[in-house]
Amino acid sequence: MKLNTLKPADGARQEARRVGRGIGSGLGKTCGRGHKGSFARAGKGKIKAGFEGGQMPMYMRLPKIGFHSKLKADIAEVMLYKLDSLPAGDVDFAALKAAKLVPSTAKRAKIVAKGDVSKAFVLKGIASTAGARAAIEAAGGKLAE
Structure with missing residues (x-):
């Protein structure tokens, strides 16, 4: 084995996506982000866990059951x-x-x-x-x- 012949295994590295290089590349104009919306904006791609687009989230819709006594301790x-x-x-x-x-x-x-x-x-x-x-x-x- 020689240091100058080392290379990553096949499929270990993917080519970087080159966006905005014209209609022929398949990633021109909107660069694969679609039209409008939070995912189309720069730096706005993440939404908090459990957010459902403004409707009442599942964890708030479900009934809270059970009881934990504070006196038990x-x-x-x-x-x-x-x-x-x-x-x-x-x-x-x-x-x-x-x-x-x-x-x-x-x-x-x-x-x-x-x-x-x-x-x-x-x-x-x-x-x-x-x-x-x-x-x-x-x-x-x-x-x-």
């Missing part, structure tokens, strides 16, 4: 097996925060049924799922509101 989930690391007895939100089972930004906590619990806990002011409630009551604990 304030609720910390505590697994049952992590709850088992606390001493048996009364457990409230302050005890969970002191044991670092919930982040400091949380405002509420919810016990989720994952793993097992072996101690009898009395949960005060803490929400729980139905499975977690059943597991806590089976271990001899209860949920006080």
Whole structure:
């Protein structure tokens, strides 16, 4: 291989389009841009994504569905097996925060049924799922509101 014999592969480079060279070239007069409109103007060939020529765009016509609660971020989930690391007895939100089972930004906590619990806990002011409630009551604990 010699540097002076290098050339691109066949079809890798296309000849530049020579516009405005007369009617015989096929790209004379309007140079392939048609008549009038934004695409015929210099520098105006791009339109924003979703623009549909002035009619109401599809993303605005379709209904917006679903709901995202802003309160959900304030609720910390505590697994049952992590709850088992606390001493048996009364457990409230302050005890969970002191044991670092919930982040400091949380405002509420919810016990989720994952793993097992072996101690009898009395949960005060803490929400729980139905499975977690059943597991806590089976271990001899209860949920006080």
